[in-house]
Amino acid sequence: MSPVLQGAITILVGVGGCIGYFYLANLILDKVIFPARRDDAGRNINRANAVRPWLFLVPAILALGLYLVYPVVGSFWRSLFNRGGDEFIGLDNYISLIADEGFRTAFFNNFLWVLVVPAMATFLGLLVAQLTDRLRWGNIAKSLIFMPMAISFVGASLIWKFVYANDADIGIINAIRASAGMDVLDPLQVPFWNNFFLMVILIWIQTGFAMVILSAALRGIPEETVEAAIIDGANPLQVFFRIKVPQIMGTIVVVWTTITILVLKVFDIVYTMTGGNYGTEILPSYMMSYMFRDDGRATAVAFVIMLVVMPVMIWNIVQARKEMH
Amino acid sequence: MADLKLTDVEKTYGGTVRVLHDINLDIAQGELIVFVGPSGCGKSTLLRMIAGLEKITGGELEIDGMVVNDVPPSERGIAMVFQSYALYPHMTVRDNMAFALKIAGKSKAEIDKAVAAAAEKLQLTNFLDRLPKALSGGQRQRVAIGRSIVRDPKVYLFDEPLSNLDAALRVATRLEIAQLKEQMPESTMIYVTHDQVEAMTLASRIVVLAGGGVAQVGSPLELYEKPNSEFVAQFIGSPSMNLLSGEIVGTGEMTTLRLDEGGGTITSNYPSQTSDMGARVHVGIRPEDMLETSSGDFAYHGTVEITEALGEVTLLYFKRSAPENDPVIGKLNGIHKSLRGQDVRMTAEPDKVHVFLNGVSLLYRDGNVFLPGVQPH
Numbered sequence: 133m134s135p136v137l138q139g140a141i142t143i144l145v146g147v148g149g150c151i152g153y154f155y156l157a158n159l160i161l162d163k164v165i166f167p168a169r170r171d172d173a174g175r176n177i178n179r180a181n182a183v184r185p186w187l188f189l190v191p192a193i194l195a196l197g198l199y200l201v202y203p204v205v206g207s208f209w210r211s212l213f214n215r216g217g218d219e220f221i222g223l224d225n226y227i228s229l230i231a232d233e234g235f236r237t238a239f240f241n242n243f244l245w246v247l248v249v250p251a252m253a254t255f256l257g258l259l260v261a262q263l264t265d266r267l268r269w270g271n272i273a274k275s276l277i278f279m280p281m282a283i284s285f286v287g288a289s290l291i292w293k294f295v296y297a298n299d300a301d302i303g304i305i306n307a308i309r310a311s312a313g314m315d316v317l318d319p320l321q322v323p324f325w326n327n328f329f330l331m332v333i334l335i336w337i338q339t340g341f342a343m344v345i346l347s348a349a350l351r352g353i354p355e356e357t358v359e360a361a362i363i364d365g366a367n368p369l370q371v372f373f374r375i376k377v378p379q380i381m382g383t384i385v386v387v388w389t390t391i392t393i394l395v396l397k398v399f400d401i402v403y404t405m406t407g408g409n410y411g412t413e414i415l416p417s418y419m420m421s422y423m424f425r426d427d428g429r430a431t432a433v434a435f436v437i438m439l440v441v442m443p444v445m446i447w448n449i450v451q452a453r454k455e456m457h
Numbered sequence: 458m459a460d461l462k463l464t465d466v467e468k469t470y471g472g473t474v475r476v477l478h479d480i481n482l483d484i485a486q487g488e489l490i491v492f493v494g495p496s497g498c499g500k501s502t503l504l505r506m507i508a509g510l511e512k513i514t515g516g517e518l519e520i521d522g523m524v525v526n527d528v529p530p531s532e533r534g535i536a537m538v539f540q541s542y543a544l545y546p547h548m549t550v551r552d553n554m555a556f557a558l559k560i561a562g563k564s565k566a567e568i569d570k571a572v573a574a575a576a577e578k579l580q581l582t583n584f585l586d587r588l589p590k591a592l593s594g595g596q597r598q599r600v601a602i603g604r605s606i607v608r609d610p611k612v613y614l615f616d617e618p619l620s621n622l623d624a625a626l627r628v629a630t631r632l633e634i635a636q637l638k639e640q641m642p643e644s645t646m647i648y649v650t651h652d653q654v655e656a657m658t659l660a661s662r663i664v665v666l667a668g669g670g671v672a673q674v675g676s677p678l679e680l681y682e683k684p685n686s687e688f689v690a691q692f693i694g695s696p697s698m699n700l701l702s703g704e705i706v707g708t709g710e711m712t713t714l715r716l717d718e719g720g721g722t723i724t725s726n727y728p729s730q731t732s733d734m735g736a737r738v739h740v741g742i743r744p745e746d747m748l749e750t751s752s753g754d755f756a757y758h759g760t761v762e763i764t765e766a767l768g769e770v771t772l773l774y775f776k777r778s779a780p781e782n783d784p785v786i787g788k789l790n791g792i793h794k795s796l797r798g799q800d801v802r803m804t805a806e807p808d809k810v811h812v813f814l815n816g817v818s819l820l821y822r823d824g825n826v827f828l829p830g831v832q833p834h
C-alpha cells in the first residue's frame with residue numbers, strides 16, 4: 133500500500149471514528165439508556181443532559197492521561213533507575229547531574245538563553261510592530277520578518293550555518309572580516325560568545341511571532357488615548373513608553389513567557405550547529421546527548437527541564453487568562 | 458486673552474475629498490461656542506483641526522492673534538475632552554490628571570496642588586487613587602474634564618462629551634459644565650453636540666455646520682427666531698419647522714401670503730419689496746407657534762390624522778394632500794385628544810411667520826447665505 137493511501141485511510145478512520153463515537157454515544161444515551169418516553173420523559177431528559185458532557189470529555193481525558201500524565205509519572209519513575217533500567221538507584225541520577233561539569237555548563241547556558249532570547253525577540257518584535265504601524269510598505273516588511281516563523285529550526289540552522297561559515301567566500305561574517313583585512317575565523321568556536329551567535333538564530337525566528345501578536349495589541353489601543361497624550365504634550369517616545377506599552381503590558385508578558393517556554397524546549401539549533409561542542413550545550417541538547425545511552429539520566433534531565441518550565445508556564449496561563457477578561 | 462480666528466479654513470482628505478471649506482469664524486475670549494450640524498458634516502474634524510490633531514489643509518487658524526497652523530497641539534494652549542473620555546486606563550485618576558503636568562516638568566508640589574484643586578471642583582477627591590475602570594460613566598467624564606482643567610488651558614474643546622451618558626446623568630453633567638463655565642468666565646470653550654437642548658442652553662453662540670460650510674452663526678435665540686435659511690430653520694427646534702408652499706400676494710413692511718394647501722392667507726412681519734409680488738415662496742411656521750382658529754385668515758387647513766398627547770402639550774399631525782410631503786405638525790398647549798379626525802384651521806401670529814425665497818429668509822436676502830444643499834435631518 134502506498135504511504136499516501138495509508139495516510140488518507142488513517143485520517144478517514146480517525147475523523148470518522150470521532151464523529152461516529154459522538155453520534156452513536158449520543159444516540160445510545162438518548163434512545164436506550166435514558167429514553168424520553170411516557171412517565172419518565174422529563175426526568176430522563178434531565179439525566180441524559182447531566183451525563184452528556186462526560187460523553188464528550190471522556191475521550192479527551194483518557195487521551196491526555198495516556199499521553200501527558202502517564203509520561204510525566206513514567207519518566208520520573210524511570211529517572212530513579214540506572215542506565216539499563218533494571219536497578220533502582222533513588223535520586224542518584226540527580227545527584228550525579230549536579231556534580232557533572234557539563235550539566236552545570238548547560239544549565240548556565242540555558243539561563244543565558246532564557247534571559248536573552250525572549251527579551252530580544254519581544255523587544256525587536258515590539259519595535260518592528262510600532263515602526264511599521266503607519267507605513268504603506270509596513271505590511272511587506274512585516275511579512276518578511278514573519279517568514280522565518282515558517283522555517284523549521286533545523287532549516288533555519290542550515291541557513292545560519294552559511295552565515296557563520298568558516299570561509300570568506302560563503303559566510304557573510306567572514307566576508308566582512310576579510311574585507312576589513314582580518315583573519316578568517318569560526319564564529320561558532322569563539323568561547324562564550326558562540327552561545328549568543330546561536331541565540332541570534334532563535335531570535336531571528338521568534339521576532340516574527342512577537343511582532344504579529346504585539347502589532348495586533350498595538351492596534352487595539354484606543355486612538356483617543358494617544359491623541360489625549362499628544363495634547364498633554366507627550367513626545368513620541370513618551371507616548372510609546374508611557375501610554376502604549378503599559379496598555380499592552382499583559383500581551384507583552386504573554387509573548388515573553390511563551391517564548392521563554394519555547395527556549396527551554398529547543399534543542400535543534402544547538403544540535404545542528406555545534407552538536408553541543410565548544411561550550412554551547414543547553415539542557416535539551418544535553419538531554420539528547422544522553423538519550424538512548426543512559427535513559428535514566430536523560431529522563432532526569434527532562435524532569436529538571438519540566439520543573440524549570442513549570443513556574444513560567446503557570447505564570448503564562450494566569451496572564452493569558454487575565455488578558456481574556 | 459484667548460480669542461480664536463478662523464479664516465477660510467479648509468479640510469481636504471487625500472487632496473480630493475473636501476469635507477470643510479470657507480470656514481470663517483471669530484470667537485471672542487470667554488465665549489462658549491457650540492458646533493451643531495447633521496452627522497458627518499465635519500464638526501469633529503473642525504474641532505480636531507483647532508486642537509491640532511488634524512492638519513489644516515487651507516486657510517489660517519489664529520489663537521491669541523498668533524497663527525498656529527503649524528504649532529503642535531500641546532503648545533496651542535488647548536485641552537480636549539473626548540466623547541470616549543480617552544482616560545489612560547493604566548493610570549489612577551490622580552495620575553491621569555497629573556500626566557500633562559509631569560510631562561511639562563512641573564514640581565511635585567505644584568502638581569499636587571493643581572490636581573487637588575481640580576478634584577475638589579469636580580467632586581473627585583474620593584476617587585483619586587482608583588483606576589478608570591472602577592468608575593462610573595459620569596465619574597469618568599468628570600476625570601476627563603479634570604484632566605483638562607489642571608492644565609489651565611486658554612481654550613477648552615469638547616467633542617460630544619455627554620453622548621455616552623444616560624438621560625438623567627446628561628442633564629446633571631450639562632448643569633455641571635454650565636457651572637464650570639461660570640467659574641471660569643475668562644476661558645473659551647468650543648463644544649460639539651448633537652443634542653439641541655445642550656446647544657440651546659449652554660451656547661453663547663451656535664455655529665450650524667452643514668454641507669462642509671457654515672450655515673449660520675448666532676445666539677441660540679437668534680437662530681431660533683431668525684433663521685437665515687430653510688435649512689437652519691428646520692435644523693433648530695424640535696419637531697422641526699413646518700414649511701408650506703405659497704405665494705406673495707401683498708408686499709411692504711408686512712408681507713401677505715396665500716398658501717397653496719387650503720387657500721388661506723396669512724400675514725408675516727417679514728418685509729418684502731414690490732417686485733416680490735407673486736413670487737413663489739415657502740412659509741415657515743414652528744409647530745409650537747401654530748394656533749387653532751376659526752377666522753378666514755389661516756395658514757393651514759386640514760384633517761388631524763394623529764394626536765400625541767404628551768401632557769403639557771398635544772402634537773397634531775395633519776394629513777397632507779401630497780403624501781411625499783412631511784406631515785404638518787401643530788403643538789398645542791394642554792390636552793386635545795378630541796381633535797383627532799377633525800377638520801382644523803391653523804394660523805400664527807405675524808411675528809412667528811417666516812418667509813423663505815429660494816431657500817433664503819427674506820430677512821437675509823442681501824446677505825451672503827450659504828445653502829448646504831442637504832436635508833437637515
Ligand SMILES: Nc1ncnc2c1ncn2[C@@H]1O[C@H](COP(=O)(O)OP(=O)(O)OP(=O)(O)O)[C@@H](O)[C@H]1O
Pocket residue numbers: 470474476494495496497498499500501502503651
Ligand atoms: N480620513 C478620512 N478620509 C476621508 N474622509 C474622511 C476622513 N475622516 C473623516 N472623513 C469624512 O469627513 C466628514 C466629517 O467627519 P466628522 O467626523 O468631522 O463628522 P461629524 O460632524 O463629527 O459627525 P458626527 O456628528 O457623526 O460625529 C465625514 O463625512 C467623513 O466621512
Ligand SMILES: [Mg+2]
Pocket residue numbers: 500501502
Ligand atoms: Mg463627531
